[in-house]
Amino acid sequence: MWRSLYSKADRFFLAPASAAPLAVLRITLSGLLIVQAYLFAAHLHDIYGEFGIIQAKLNSYFVGPLHLIANALGPEGITYTFYLYVASLGFLLLGWRTRIASVLVWATHFVVFMSRGHVSSYGVDTFSHIALFYLMFFPSNGMWSMDRAQGRAVDVFSARNRLGIRVMQLHLAFSYLATGIAKAQGAQWWNGEVIWRATMLPEFRQFDFSWIVSMPWLAKALALSTLVLEIGYAIFIWPRATRKVWAWSTIALHLGILVCLGLTTFSLVMMALNFSLFVISAEKELILPRLALPRKPKLA
Amino acid sequence: MGRAKKAAVGLLLAGHGAMVIAGVFQVVPFRDRAFGQLFTTLSIVTGTQTNFSFFAPGVGSQLKVTFRVHLPLETKEEVFAIGTREAELRIGNMIDTFWGRRVNEEVKQSVAASWAAKVFGDHPDAKAVEVFVDAFELPSMVEYKDGKLPRWDRFYTATFKKAGGDVAIPL
Numbered sequence: 001m002w003r004s005l006y007s008k009a010d011r012f013f014l015a016p017a018s019a020a021p022l023a024v025l026r027i028t029l030s031g032l033l034i035v036q037a038y039l040f041a042a043h044l045h046d047i048y049g050e051f052g053i054i055q056a057k058l059n060s061y062f063v064g065p066l067h068l069i070a071n072a073l074g075p076e077g078i079t080y081t082f083y084l085y086v087a088s089l090g091f092l093l094l095g096w097r098t099r100i101a102s103v104l105v106w107a108t109h110f111v112v113f114m115s116r117g118h119v120s121s122y123g124v125d126t127f128s129h130i131a132l133f134y135l136m137f138f139p140s141n142g143m144w145s146m147d148r149a150q151g152r153a154v155d156v157f158s159a160r161n162r163l164g165i166r167v168m169q170l171h172l173a174f175s176y177l178a179t180g181i182a183k184a185q186g187a188q189w190w191n192g193e194v195i196w197r198a199t200m201l202p203e204f205r206q207f208d209f210s211w212i213v214s215m216p217w218l219a220k221a222l223a224l225s226t227l228v229l230e231i232g233y234a235i236f237i238w239p240r241a242t243r244k245v246w247a248w249s250t251i252a253l254h255l256g257i258l259v260c261l262g263l264t265t266f267s268l269v270m271m272a273l274n275f276s277l278f279v280i281s282a283e284k285e286l287i288l289p290r291l292a293l294p295r296k297p298k299l300a
Numbered sequence: 301m302g303r304a305k306k307a308a309v310g311l312l313l314a315g316h317g318a319m320v321i322a323g324v325f326q327v328v329p330f331r332d333r334a335f336g337q338l339f340t341t342l343s344i345v346t347g348t349q350t351n352f353s354f355f356a357p358g359v360g361s362q363l364k365v366t367f368r369v370h371l372p373l374e375t376k377e378e379v380f381a382i383g384t385r386e387a388e389l390r391i392g393n394m395i396d397t398f399w400g401r402r403v404n405e406e407v408k409q410s411v412a413a414s415w416a417a418k419v420f421g422d423h424p425d426a427k428a429v430e431v432f433v434d435a436f437e438l439p440s441m442v443e444y445k446d447g448k449l450p451r452w453d454r455f456y457t458a459t460f461k462k463a464g465g466d467v468a469i470p471l
Contacts, residue, residue, distance in 0.1 A: 014301060039386035046380070047387065051421060053380065053394050055414045061407065062397060064340075114344060119397050120390035123354050130347035159301055167313065171320060178324040179352040186357025196441045197359040200450065203392050213441045262385055 017162035017282035019142025019155050023095075024280050025168075026140035028272035029131055030093040030105070036124070036265045037086050044082055048116050050075045056116070063118040070116035081111050092135075095145020098153070102140070106132040124266035130171060131273060138164025162282065169277050173234045176250075180230030189227055192219030204261040229253055237278060247278035319348040326351055361436050363395050364452060367419050368430040378419065398433060398456070408456060416460040428461045 040047060050056040056071055073081060085108035091101035109132055113125040139153065139160055147153040188194035196219050199209035212219050229249055236242040251271045258267035301309070322328070323343055330336040343349035367378045382388045397403065398411055416429040433456035439448040 010306075014306075036386060039384045040390060042383050043387040043391070046418070047390050047394070051417065053391060053415060053418050054397065054411065055417065058410050058414050061410075062400075062402075110345065117390070120393045122389060122393055126347065126350050126352075130350075133347045163309070167316075170317070174320060174324070175350075175352045179354055179356060182351070182353045182356035188358035189356075193440060194355065194359050196444075197438055198355065200438055201359065201362045202364075202436060203362045203389075210444070213445045216441055219441065263389070265386060 013163055013166050014159040015162055016157035016159055017165055018157055018284065019139065019161050021165050021276050021280045021282050022135075022138060022140040022161060023143035023145065025131065025272065025276035026095065026098070026102075026135060027093060027144060028276060029128065029135075029269065030089045032265060032268050032272060033105075033109075033128060034086060034089050034093065037082070037089070039265070041082075044079065047120050048078045048082070048112060050078075054119050059116065059119060063115060070111055073111070078112065078116050081108050084108050085112055095141045095147050095153075098139075098141035098145060098147050099136070102132065102135045106136050122266065123263075124269050127175075127266075127269055127273065130175075131168065131269075134164060134168050134171075138167075140164075165277060165282050168273075169237075172273055172277060173237055176230045176233035180227055180233070184227055184231065189223045190220075192216055192221075192223045195219040195222045199260055204263070206260055206262045209260070226253060243278055247274050250274050251279075316346065316348065319343050319346065323348045324351050361438065362392075363398055363455065364434045364436065365395050365415060366432045366434070367416070368432070369419055369423055369426050370428040370430075371423060371426055380415075380418075395433075409458060412456070412458045413460060416458075420460075420462060426462065428459060431456075431458045431460070433457070 046052050054062075060068075060071065070078060085105065088101050088104035088108060091097060092105050106129075109125075109129055113121050114129060117125070139158070141147040141153040142155045142158075142161065145153060148155060183189045183194075186194070188197065196209070196212060198204055199207075199212070229246070233246060233250060236246045251274050254267040254270045254274070257263050319339075319342070322339075328336050328340055328343075330339075340349070365379065369376045369378055380391050382391055398408060403411070412431045412433070416431055419429045420426055432454065434452040435455040436450065437453050438450045444450075
């Protein structure tokens with residue numbers, strides 16, 4: 001029995017897999033994080049500056065010992081760290097010296113968002129940080145990268161690809177389960193009030209959803225279906241028969257959050273994680289149509 | 301991959317998985333000892349500290365901060381200038397620190413002082429800044445249907461006067 005279990009675990013974690021899922025994750029995540037950085041770059045000093053909205057001295061109270069890392073950089077250090085973060089994201093997007101780029105992106109993301117920006121961070125930073133952490137250890141340059149084009153990486157089915165995909169899949173599945181269980185403990189998720197509150201709070205309000213009071217059953221149905229989707233994710237994302245349906249339904253949920261609550265970057269990062277890890281197949285080669293470029297005429 | 305390497309990778313992953321689970325349940329072994337601090341630091345660094353409690357167990361309320369800036373010739377009402385949705389969400393989170401679990405009156409005053417210092421920075425000639433924090437009171441669906449309307453309730457006020465030089469933060 002142990003031998004059979006070992007063999008199953010071995011196949012689950014180490015059966016050779018395509019490089020496509022991790023490459024898609026690298027490209028979508030780094031692309032989104034570049035856009036996100038652009039969206040608040042103008043407020044860099046307000047949010048992360050030494051004399052920003054929450055001053056560095058006060059930030060240390062909320063962050064604990066980790067503030068020492070950001071504080072050690074000095075007043076202008078956070079600006080240079082941010083520039084390095086964006087530049088490293090560019091290299092990660094292109095897949096140029098991907099391993100070094102991924103370490104730099106993770107480290108600078110940590111300093112800016114988790115250390116100095118702790119009090120302003122939210123779900124998008126949490127999940128980005130988790131994904132960036134794994135991208136340091138697993139190969140994401142096997143496809144669509146400069147490393148591949150310049151011969152520093154190979155596009156092969158490998159055990160490391162599979163291990164990377166599995167570890168991230170498990171972390172994602174566990175996080176949905178945990179958040180689903182945490183939500184299920186609140187009465188708002190059972191009576192639909194959560195949908196009413198989320199859509200009516202000025203911070204999240206994108207449209208006038210006040211009409212939903214005349215259809216409380218709809219608010220309740222939306223809340224309950226979110227619980228089913230998140231708690232069920234840990235089970236139904238694995239069987240081949242339900243994987244695509246669950247992954248696309250979860251992507252649809254995040255699309256709904258994007259449109260109705262305006263949590264754009266968070267939703268896009270979650271959609272990228274679901275798409276790359278569960279929709280892109282790790283079992284077969286991904287063939288994209290090639291551009292038919294005209295050949296240069298040979299000189300005589 | 302050889303057996304020894306597989307065993308090492310398996311052990312690392314098991315340890316990492318245990319930290320993910322500990323993060324969800326907010327468990328820190330030997331919290332008050334050096335090991336506990338090391339564990340906490342490692343879990344933040346590796347991204348395993350989170351309990352994924354977004355919108356859980358429910359959606360709370362929201363805070364709004366406004367300022368009354370006393371300039372030499374006029375008095376102005378202001379809010380934090382926000383250009384994009386991404387910046388708005390982050391600044392909103394900074395404002396929400398105001399009712400965190402670890403925020404007592406002393407910390408509230410420090411946070412308000414930090415906000416006021418920002419306003420003084422934008423208006424070097426301001427003599428005083430009043431800080432107003434309002435909480436959004438949203439009725440339930442049933443109450444709203446019965447005619448009760450959402451409103452902002454005053455939650456906190458403070459006044460900071462410039463005594464020359466920078467505004468000091470109490471903490």
